[in-house]
Amino acid sequence: MSIRLNETHDAGLKSWVASANVENTDFPIQNLPYGVFRRRHSDEAFRVGVAIGDQILDLTVVRGSGAFAEVEPLARQALEAAASPTVNALMALGQPAWSALRLALSRALRMDAPQAARLNSALVPQTEAEYAVPARIGDYTDFYTSIHHATTIGKQFRPDNPLLPNYKWVPIGYHGRASSIVISGQGFRRPVGQIKAPTADVPVLGPAQRLDYELEMAVYIGCGNALGEPVSIADAESHVFGLGLFNDWSARDIQAWEYQPLGPFLSKSFASTLSPWIVTLEALAPYRQAWTRDRDDPQPLPYLDSPDLREYGAFDVQLEVFLSTQSMREADLPPQRLSRSNLSDAYWSVSQMVTHQTVNGCNLQPGDLLGSGTLSGPTPDAAGSMLELSSGGKQPLTLVSGETRSFLQDGDEVIFRGQAQRDGFVRIGFGEVRGEVLPARGL
Amino acid sequence: MSIRLNETHDAGLKSWVASANVENTDFPIQNLPYGVFRRRHSDEAFRVGVAIGDQILDLTVVRGSGAFAEVEPLARQALEAAASPTVNALMALGQPAWSALRLALSRALRMDAPQAARLNSALVPQTEAEYAVPARIGDYTDFYTSIHHATTIGKQFRPDNPLLPNYKWVPIGYHGRASSIVISGQGFRRPVGQIKAPTADVPVLGPAQRLDYELEMAVYIGCGNALGEPVSIADAESHVFGLGLFNDWSARDIQAWEYQPLGPFLSKSFASTLSPWIVTLEALAPYRQAWTRDRDDPQPLPYLDSPDLREYGAFDVQLEVFLSTQSMREADLPPQRLSRSNLSDAYWSVSQMVTHQTVNGCNLQPGDLLGSGTLSGPTPDAAGSMLELSSGGKQPLTLVSGETRSFLQDGDEVIFRGQAQRDGFVRIGFGEVRGEVLPARGL
Numbered sequence: 001m002s003i004r005l006n007e008t009h010d011a012g013l014k015s016w017v018a019s020a021n022v023e024n025t026d027f028p029i030q031n032l033p034y035g036v037f038r039r040r041h042s043d044e045a046f047r048v049g050v051a052i053g054d055q056i057l058d059l060t061v062v063r064g065s066g067a068f069a070e071v072e073p074l075a076r077q078a079l080e081a082a083a084s085p086t087v088n089a090l091m092a093l094g095q096p097a098w099s100a101l102r103l104a105l106s107r108a109l110r111m112d113a114p115q116a117a118r119l120n121s122a123l124v125p126q127t128e129a130e131y132a133v134p135a136r137i138g139d140y141t142d143f144y145t146s147i148h149h150a151t152t153i154g155k156q157f158r159p160d161n162p163l164l165p166n167y168k169w170v171p172i173g174y175h176g177r178a179s180s181i182v183i184s185g186q187g188f189r190r191p192v193g194q195i196k197a198p199t200a201d202v203p204v205l206g207p208a209q210r211l212d213y214e215l216e217m218a219v220y221i222g223c224g225n226a227l228g229e230p231v232s233i234a235d236a237e238s239h240v241f242g243l244g245l246f247n248d249w250s251a252r253d254i255q256a257w258e259y260q261p262l263g264p265f266l267s268k269s270f271a272s273t274l275s276p277w278i279v280t281l282e283a284l285a286p287y288r289q290a291w292t293r294d295r296d297d298p299q300p301l302p303y304l305d306s307p308d309l310r311e312y313g314a315f316d317v318q319l320e321v322f323l324s325t326q327s328m329r330e331a332d333l334p335p336q337r338l339s340r341s342n343l344s345d346a347y348w349s350v351s352q353m354v355t356h357q358t359v360n361g362c363n364l365q366p367g368d369l370l371g372s373g374t375l376s377g378p379t380p381d382a383a384g385s386m387l388e389l390s391s392g393g394k395q396p397l398t399l400v401s402g403e404t405r406s407f408l409q410d411g412d413e414v415i416f417r418g419q420a421q422r423d424g425f426v427r428i429g430f431g432e433v434r435g436e437v438l439p440a441r442g443l
Numbered sequence: 444m445s446i447r448l449n450e451t452h453d454a455g456l457k458s459w460v461a462s463a464n465v466e467n468t469d470f471p472i473q474n475l476p477y478g479v480f481r482r483r484h485s486d487e488a489f490r491v492g493v494a495i496g497d498q499i500l501d502l503t504v505v506r507g508s509g510a511f512a513e514v515e516p517l518a519r520q521a522l523e524a525a526a527s528p529t530v531n532a533l534m535a536l537g538q539p540a541w542s543a544l545r546l547a548l549s550r551a552l553r554m555d556a557p558q559a560a561r562l563n564s565a566l567v568p569q570t571e572a573e574y575a576v577p578a579r580i581g582d583y584t585d586f587y588t589s590i591h592h593a594t595t596i597g598k599q600f601r602p603d604n605p606l607l608p609n610y611k612w613v614p615i616g617y618h619g620r621a622s623s624i625v626i627s628g629q630g631f632r633r634p635v636g637q638i639k640a641p642t643a644d645v646p647v648l649g650p651a652q653r654l655d656y657e658l659e660m661a662v663y664i665g666c667g668n669a670l671g672e673p674v675s676i677a678d679a680e681s682h683v684f685g686l687g688l689f690n691d692w693s694a695r696d697i698q699a700w701e702y703q704p705l706g707p708f709l710s711k712s713f714a715s716t717l718s719p720w721i722v723t724l725e726a727l728a729p730y731r732q733a734w735t736r737d738r739d740d741p742q743p744l745p746y747l748d749s750p751d752l753r754e755y756g757a758f759d760v761q762l763e764v765f766l767s768t769q770s771m772r773e774a775d776l777p778p779q780r781l782s783r784s785n786l787s788d789a790y791w792s793v794s795q796m797v798t799h800q801t802v803n804g805c806n807l808q809p810g811d812l813l814g815s816g817t818l819s820g821p822t823p824d825a826a827g828s829m830l831e832l833s834s835g836g837k838q839p840l841t842l843v844s845g846e847t848r849s850f851l852q853d854g855d856e857v858i859f860r861g862q863a864q865r866d867g868f869v870r871i872g873f874g875e876v877r878g879e880v881l882p883a884r885g886l
Contacts, residue, residue, distance in 0.1 A: 139622050144705060164703050169646050170637055174705035175618035175712070179582050179806045180670055189671045191803035194613055194744065203612050205744050205802070227623055227714070228632045228884065254803070260607050262587060262617035263706020269618070270803040271670070301637065301648050359648070360634035360697070360713040361884065363622045441671065441804065 008032075008106040009286050011426045015109045016116040017123065019053030026419070026429025027051040029109050032102055033242070033277035033430075034087050040130040048082045048090070048134075051277055051431070052109055054126050059083050061122035067115040068104060075104035086136045087241070087278065091222040091366035095238045098222065102282055131183050131276035134244075135220060135367035140181060140272075141357060142216075142248060142371035143173040147347040149376035149384060156392045168298050171348040171356040176248075176371065177269035184245075184433040188271035190410060190440040193254035207440035208251035208267075210393060211408040214374040215321050215384030215416055217343055218246035219350055220278055221368040228361040233306045236351035237281060239364065243317070243350075245275035245416045245433040246371055252387055252407070272371075275416070275433035283428060287420035288312035291349050303359060304352045313351055317343040317430075319375060319418045321384065326411030328401045335415055336400050341377040341384055410439045451475075451549040452729050454869045458552045459559040460566065462496030469862070469872025470494040472552050475545055476685070476720035476873075477530050483573040491525045491533070491577075494720055494874070495552055497569050502526050504565035510558040511547060518547035529579045530684070530721065534665040534809035538681045541665065545725055574628070574719035577687075578663060578810035580621045583715075584800060585659075585691060585814035587615040590790040592819035592827060599835045611741050614791040614799040619691075619814065620712035627688075627876040631714035633853060633883040636697035650883035651694035651710075653836060654851040657817040658764050658827030658859055660786055661689035662793055663721055664811040671804040676749045679794035680724060682807065686760070686793075688718035688859045688876040689814055695830055695850070715814075718859070718876035726871060730863035731755035734792050746802060747795045756794055760786040760873075762818060762861045764827070769854030771844045778858055779843050784820040784827055853882045 007013075008030065014021045015029040027033065033051050038044040049056035062068060063083040068076055078101035081089035090098065108115040144150055147167065154162030166172065182188065190211055196203035222241030225231050231239055248268065255267030291313030293299055306313075319342060322335035348356075353370050374384040383389045386407055390396055393406035408414070418430035450456075451473065457464045458472040470476065476494050481487040492499035505511060506526040511519055521544035524532035533541065551558040587593055590610065597605030609615065625631065633654055639646035665684030668674050674682055691711065698710030734756030736742055749756075762785060765778035791799075796813050817827040826832045829850055833839055836849035851857070861873035 139620055141620075141708075142705075166639075166646075166700055166703065169639075170701050172701070172705055172708075174708050175620055177582055177584075177618055177805060179808055179811070180804075182670070189804055192673070193803050196609075196612075202741065203609075203744070205746055227625070230635070230884070251803070257609055258613050258615070259704075259706075260609065261702075261706070262585075262615055263702075263704070265584075265615075265617050266799070266803040266805065269800075269805040298645065301646070303648055356709070357712075360636050360694070360709040361623075361632055362620060362709065362712040365622055368622070441673070 005285055008102055009425065011424060014111045015052060016111050016113060017053045017055055017109060019055065022053065024427065025053055026431050027053055028426045028428060029106060030426045031279060031283050031428040032105050033279045033283065034134060035276040035278065036086060036132045036134045037129040039124065039128055046085050046132045048084055048087055049124065050105060051126070055123040056126055056129055057119065058122045058124055062119060065118045065122060067108060067118040071104040072100060075100035087134050088136050088367045091135065091241045094223045098241065098280060099282055102280065133181060133183050133274055134276065134278055137178045137181055137367050137369050138365045140176040140178040140369040140371070141173050142176045142373060143171055143348065143353050144373040145171065145346040145348040145353065146374055146376045146384065148345065148378050149374040149388065152376060152383065152388045171352050173357065174263045180269055181272045181274060184273055184275050184435065186273070187436040187438045188249070189438045191251050191254065191266070191270035192440055192443065193251060193266050194257055195253045196257045203257060205443065208254050209407065210252035211437060212250045212252055212386045213408065213414045214248040214250055215319055215341060216246040216248050216374060217317065217372040218244040218274055219353060219370040219372065220244065221364045221370070222366060224365040225358055225363055227363040230361060231355055231358045233304060233309060233351055233355045236354035239354055240281050240350060242278040242280040243284065244278050245418050245430050247273040247414060247416060247433055247435055248371055249273070273433050273435040275431050277431045279428065279430055284315055284420060286425040287316045287422050289314040289316050289344050300352065304355060309349060309351055313349040314344040316422065317418050317420050319343065319416060322415040324413040324415065325399065325401060325403055325409065327403055328399070331401060333400055338389060339381055339383050341375050341382045343372070343375060345377045346372060346375060408437050410437050412437050448728055451545055452868065454867060457554045458495060459554050459556060460496045460498055460552060462498060465496065467870065468496055469874050470496055471869045471871060472549060473869045474722060474726050474871040475548050476722045476726065477577060478719040478721065479529060479575045479577045480572040482567065482571055489528050489575045491527055491530055492567065493548060494569070498566040499569055499572055500562065501565045501567055505562060508561045508565060510551060510561040514547040515543060518543035530577050531579050531810045534578065534684045537666045541684065541723060542725055545723065574626050576624060576626050576717055577719065577721055580624060580810050580812050581808045583619040583621040583624060583812040583814065584616050585619045585816060586791065586796050587816040588789040588791040588796065589817055589819045589827065591788065591821050592817040592831065595819060595826065595831045612744070614795050616800065617706045623712055624715045624717060627716055627718050627878065629716070630879040630881045632881045634694050634697065634713035635883055635886065636694060636709050637700055638696045639700045646700060648886065651697050652850065653695035654880060655693045655695055655829045656851065656857045657691040657693055658762055658784060659689040659691050659817060660760065660815045661687040661717055662796060662813040662815065663687065664807045664813070665809060667808040668801055668806055670806040673804060674798055674801045676747060676752060676794055676798045679797040682797055683724050683793060685721040685723040686727065687721050688861050688873050690716040690857060690859060690876055690878055691814055716876050716878040718874050720874045722871065722873055727758055727863060729868040730759045730865050732757040732759050732787050743795065747798060752792060752794055756792040757787040759865065760861050760863050762786065762859060765858040767856040767858065768842065768844060768846055768852065770846055774844060776844055781832060782824055782826050784818050784825045786815070786818060788820045789815060789818060851880050853880050855880050
């Protein structure tokens, strides 16, 4: 991997796509995230595009345009792979190819680029697009990297002993359901499941009453590893294609009854929602931070530690959670921000997740997804779930509309946004992930 | 679904493939399981075949032979789908198509079938074949359907309260890793992971010392369901293509340290091994049994209960575990049987697994795999794991070679076999699943 900055990160770059130069766009020319889209209400095939300002650069059209005829062979090969219904083929090519394509895209989209005229017809306005899950996800695993989340949740179950003894040693994770991962904007039915009230003798089947969101980031695996061949911490980030926003919806009442002894199952597998855009690790290079561990805490075992990790293993990505209820929308009230958090507060790094996942020889494949787990920060207003914000439902939130919420109601829409910024660099954004709770299916 | 028997189950049927008529073959003409194979040491493409006696009928060659030109259109469509590198396309067609192809295959393989001459060239001897995982597995989930296993394991952790309160209500399951599922005969490296000895203050990274097998059956999903649309118990079996043998290798020491609070992860994801052949649900029709629940136990919630379930929801499939150590092979000793068990002893049925998995709206896809969980029977000699047979390692087994085993050693090969038989019907078998423990990768 390389943390080095290059010309694609230069804050002075402007694009001939004018909307990419607007202050506070999520998608300046320094970002160039990948997604899969088509024109809304069309029967076009979904294909890979790159967000630039308020437009999408259609890479299948770019390939056909001949505008990249002069770029270096590795970038041309990457463009060939990216002219596809999913990002997987590009992912499989590896970091040098991703970097070559990024450089070629950056140069072609710059102000005064000679390709501008030919590429103009490859632009589709984002307002006219709909999106698909950008990668064919083989396996999805979810981690638990926020010690603040683990501690707050642990307190609700075990006030005297909130954090389990393995937490500071093991990047805890578990397998999740890939088939029910959907794209931002797609609503989902409130799940039905077995629920046993604390005072009840027997469970009943019914709609979840304690439905929650979880503020997470998605880590997309780029190139994989062979079964039996672990990925060292030094190599881990070269296997990561990029990051997205991720809402791992959770039914707390189903979870409480089902999760022992093998972990959460139907409380999670009804839906998880991804943002359309994958921001590459290379785009995030300027916003890296030192990864630290309190001196009083156990230091990571050697397989989870490295000088690079200590120097720049963390990502300063600011995250926000918004809620829009049906009443708020009817009253033309904007979505209300519920909390703010930051990926850099995670106890375990992206590279540690990758290395831990493979230390037993488990093979990763292009498009596999690692969830960060709920990214709660150190303060109560940085909680990444309603379970935390409402203290397990005991302290309902009061909303600007006058409504209260302990958990999500039908018609509630949850929106996450993310961004990275640093002095001397342009701000880049992740776009957003949104999902609406639809009423449960009749029993 | 249909439990009705038809001409394909007739015990009097004989095949023009002579080896299919030998007593105790796993693959008489009444079985006709699907697998994916190619000639060993060749660079042929893997493709779907049907086991018949000691041969494999190559369905891609059958399609090209024109021998099925006269069969009904649904069977021809199914054959088209089956002439493929995986069984997925056939799975997606649904039960009527599977049944039509089975009938056509049965008729074409019968003694004196007019197609015999043309099909002869579609046969490949099993001794010359190697196999691949027969389906492209999207998601793999593992259940915990043996109350005997759950109780024995529970006793090791909680002597006074072995079975958790949810067990008799919820078909407990959790998500597993699909990428590391391999085919019978493929060895795997002993996994490395974090292990904390009970007396140690801190964990260390090292090879698992408590490596175990788990005797399971694999349930292959045929046609799926849409996200948000549960599968009722009445429909559940129409979504099941068939069953195979499955070894869900487990590293008990890694598991003990990592599994709280989110369940097993790296203790499982290093490898799981499938048998080459999928025995269809239709082939198993003669060996169905009533599904019962003790009167003293809670009866299933209505969504998990049905008259059909009570009448024939269980499968009488006899299972055996064998161990072959390196010393045993060097001394020309045959594999030693460690235990015998039966799928019918499971507390939850195949249909209950499918319905429970989808009750929250989770979508299944063709090729998805549901593991039964370790199928231990009611007696100690029916235990489906070494953890149970050796009482958590406290009572090592003595083998015919004079060796002892608490857990698996390098060079140990574990073999499962399965069969179904009933008076008035021919015995059918599942073949076998075998896997050898290879030494851990150097740290």
